Amino acid sequence: MTAARDGDFRRLPETAEGVVAELTAVFNQIMDRSTHFNGEVQRVKRELVRHGRLDERLSASPGQGDWTTRVNDVNHLLDALVAPAANATRVLDAVAGGDLTQRVDLHDGSRQLRGDLRRLGRAVNKMVDQLSLFTGEVTRVAREVGTEGRLGGRAKVQGLSGSWRDVTEAVNTMASRLTAQVRDIALVTTAVARGDLTRTVTVEATGELLELKLTVNTMVDQLSAFADEV
Secondary structure: OHHHHOOOOOOOOOOOOHHHHHHHHHHHHHHHHHHHHHHHHHHHHHHHHHHOOOOOOOOOOOOOOHHHHHHHHHHHHHHHHHHHHHHHHHHHHHHHOOOOOOOOOOEEOOEEOOHHHHHHHHHHHHHHHHHHHHHHHHHHHHHHHHHOOOOOOOOOOOOOOHHHHHHHHHHHHHHHHHHHHHHHHHHHHHHHHOOOOOOOOOOOOOHHHHHHHHHHHHHHHHHHHHHHHO
């Protein structure tokens, strides 16, 4: 009994008779059940730590009463810890596949998640919300400009922060510059079409738009010179 108290769960030799034999048998059964429980805990820990398996649980105890209760309590604890992580993994997998509609459920059945588990779920959901808002706004502006030919659209940055906000503002800057350049070129070409050769493209431009600006201005200069000759 002293050895068992100190963590030594070895069985007693069953050599006695009578009452001592009965006590020895009961003691050995207690040791067997303790050894089984401890072995199951070690097995599940090994599967979790070494192999990353989150679905392992303790097998049923050979005993009844509190033996079974201990096993069930540990398994329920594992469920409570693993379920939110598995839920977060499901959402992250969906995001990796381009699905931004999934969210982490902040409830475990009828019970709300609390503490660190709730913070984990909310952090994942906030990330998905920001990514969804970002992609939605950028896609909207790209569709308005590229497909519908509507200039002047801007992606909303409200609710975004950090890199999400930086990228969205960069898209807005690009869209604003493109809008100003195209509108200035359109204004000049419209004026030319109406016979007004006094206007030139003045907006700042680079790259191919700069080439277009120079081409339009050269055309206006040549038309103006031709008109003066006539």
